[in-house]
Amino acid sequence: xxxxxxxxGVCAPKGFVANGMRVGIKESRKINDTALxxxxxxxxxxxxxxQNRVQSESVKIAKKYLADGKAxxxxxxxxxxxxxxxxxxAENAFRMAKCAAQALGIKTEDxxxxxxxxxxxxxxxxxxxxxxxxxxxxxxxxxxxxxRVAIMTTDTQYKExxxxxxxxxxxxxxxxxCKGSGMIHINMGTMLSFVTTDCAISSKMLDxxxxxxxxxxxxxVSVDGDTSTNDTLTIMANGLAGNKEITEEDENYKxxxxxxxxxxxxxxxxxxxxxxxxxxxxxxxxxxxxxxxAARGLAKEIITSSLAxxxxxxxxxxxxxxxxxxxxxxxxxxxxxxxxxxTSKKDAKRYFDPxxxxxxxxxxxxxxxxxxxxxNFDEEKATEILGAEAVEILVQCQDGTAEGTAWGCDLTYxxxxxxxxxxx
Numbered sequence: 001x002x003x004x005x006x007x008x009g010v011c012a013p014k015g016f017v018a019n020g021m022r023v024g025i026k027e028s029r030k031i032n033d034t035a036l037x038x039x040x041x042x043x044x045x046x047x048x049x050x051q052n053r054v055q056s057e058s059v060k061i062a063k064k065y066l067a068d069g070k071a072x073x074x075x076x077x078x079x080x081x082x083x084x085x086x087x088x089x090a091e092n093a094f095r096m097a098k099c100a101a102q103a104l105g106i107k108t109e110d111x112x113x114x115x116x117x118x119x120x121x122x123x124x125x126x127x128x129x130x131x132x133x134x135x136x137x138x139x140x141x142x143x144x145x146x147x148r149v150a151i152m153t154t155d156t157q158y159k160e161x162x163x164x165x166x167x168x169x170x171x172x173x174x175x176x177x178c179k180g181s182g183m184i185h186i187n188m189g190t191m192l193s194f195v196t197t198d199c200a201i202s203s204k205m206l207d208x209x210x211x212x213x214x215x216x217x218x219x220x221v222s223v224d225g226d227t228s229t230n231d232t233l234t235i236m237a238n239g240l241a242g243n244k245e246i247t248e249e250d251e252n253y254k255x256x257x258x259x260x261x262x263x264x265x266x267x268x269x270x271x272x273x274x275x276x277x278x279x280x281x282x283x284x285x286x287x288x289x290x291x292x293x294a295a296r297g298l299a300k301e302i303i304t305s306s307l308a309x310x311x312x313x314x315x316x317x318x319x320x321x322x323x324x325x326x327x328x329x330x331x332x333x334x335x336x337x338x339x340x341x342x343t344s345k346k347d348a349k350r351y352f353d354p355x356x357x358x359x360x361x362x363x364x365x366x367x368x369x370x371x372x373x374x375x376n377f378d379e380e381k382a383t384e385i386l387g388a389e390a391v392e393i394l395v396q397c398q399d400g401t402a403e404g405t406a407w408g409c410d411l412t413y414x415x416x417x418x419x420x421x422x423x424x
Contacts, residue, residue: 003165003259009144012162012175013198014240015040018143020150023131025123026079032150034128036135037074037194038104043236045071046207047112048214050231057082057089058115059232061097065109069203071236072107074194075100076114076151078179080123083115083229092125099129103136112234114192116153116179119229144177151179151192159270165259167252170243172199176263180221180271191218193233193267199256200239201246208249209257210235217264220296220406221272222304235260269407272303273390278409281390282312283345285405288397294331295404301329302393303408312391313410317342317382319368322393336372337398341365344388364388371398 011018016039020032047066049059058081065071075096082089097111104111138146148158162175178193201209210233218233239245246252273281284302289295302308305325311318319340326333343365366382367375385391 003163003262006162006164006173008141008162008173008175009148009160009177010037010162010175010194010196011141011144012164013173013196013238015198015238016175016196017139017141018147019135019138019140020143020146020148021131021135021138023127025077025127026117029079031152032146033078034131034135035076035147035150036100036139037147037196038139039072039196039236039238041238041240042070042072042110043238044069044201044203044206045112045234045236046203046210047232047234048210049233050229052229052231054083054229056115056230057085057093058113059230060090061093062112062114062232062234065097065112066234068109069207070110071112071234072110073100073104074112074114074234074236075128076116076192077123077128078115078151078153079117080121081115081117081119081230082123084120085122088122092123095125096128099132100136103132114151114194114230114232116151116192116230144175148177151177151194153179155179156274159267159274161263161266163259163263165255167199167241167246167255168243170241172197172241172243172259174199174259174263176267178267178271180274191231191233191271193218195233195235195260195263197235197237198239198241199237199246200241200243201237201253201256205246205248205253205256206235206237209253209260212257213260213264216292216296216405217261217268220300220404221268222300222406222408272407272409280312280388280410281345282309282393282408282410283390283405284393284395284408285403286395286397287403288399289402289404290332290400292402292404294333294399295402296406297331297404298326298329298333298395298397299404299406301325301331302395303406306411309408309411312386315383315386317366317368317377317379317386319374322395323369326395333397333399338369339367339371339396340369341367341394341396342382342385343392343394344385345390345392
């Protein structure tokens with residue numbers, strides 16, 4: 001099966017347009033802060049949301065509106081999370097959906113609402129209402145370029161991708177844009193992800209595919225261990241590709257799921273690589289675990305550890321910190337039958353193609369731990385490897401045959417600087 005990358009982000013699939021502009025949600029922000037995505041026909045839709053008990057009013061209304069499995073548009077603001085804002089926040093979220101619906105000529109319940117930014121502050125929703133017509137008038141196939149910037153907060157770069165694949169001989173496309181840099185310890189179900197597709201698939205199968213896909217993609221990302229109040233991942237499918245609607249777990253569903261996994265994996269890696277203050281991406285691969293869940297859990301525990309992240313920042317091959325993190329994870333494994341390698345990956349922030357083997361070892365790899373025993377390794381070589389833009393930590397266990405991957409970033413001085421005065 002061939003799944004290829006294409007340009008266009010959320011506008012790559014047929015029938016989708018987007019736009020972004022600055023309306024002044026946060027006065028100090030100088031770039032676009034409001035995004036709109038629209039399908040020319042109604043869509044089947046699904047979403048997954050943060051498991052934080054404190055949730056944005058945008059998350060609450062999005063959950064409510066997606067309960068029927070239908071949507072046609074999405075509107076998002078950056079600079080204000082609309083969280084811990086009470087009845088006024090709920091009213092503002094509703095007004096965002098209502099004004100977008102009126103401008104687009106659709107039902108209010110068919111608009112998904114997103115928000116990201118400062119928690120515990122109200123915002124002036126009239127700024128959205130007064131500019132919605134301009135935002136709507138600018139919708140276009142090239143509008144993803146404006147929208148992908150509008151959803152950013154502390155991100156240093158926009159994050160988008162799109163893929164093309166065939167189902168029933170019909171060419172289908174799937175596009176995505178997301179934001180996320182800090183307050184990232186994704187446990188779906190301040191990361192926002194929009195996915196669009198022209199593939200015909202039922203709401204039930206969309207929901208199933210989305211929940212299955214996040215387990216090995218977005219849920220395997222951590223920047224700082226903080227699960228946002230606003231995490232939202234939605235997908236809209238308008239069926240304009242013309243394939244027979246996917247309504248069961250058949251071969252066509254598997255193709256769709258593979259495409260979704262590919263796009264979600266790429267976006268998850270982009271979030272990890274762009275963590276607040278980060279200088280390098282960390283990819284942890286655990287092999288030989290007792291189960292996939294155990295492998296992913298061990299990998300995520302490693303990339304979440306502040307001490308392990310600090311060691312990567314300091315280019316210190318202090319592998320004991322990684323074993324320590326595995327040990328307190330609560331997941332069964334045998335330390336005396338565990339080995340660890342560090343591998344450098346150059347041009348890491350462009351290293352996002354899942355087709356590339358992430359565990360090929362050569363001159364840029366060093367083994368530091370061998371079946372419960374420290375290795376006599378070259379410290380200078382290890383320091384050089386750990387200074388690459390992306391570092392792979394390979395953990396080889398002997399507890400089974402399962403594998404799992406997680407992504408994170410190093411912990412730097414700049415992370416504290418960014419978050420020390422984030423609100424002011």
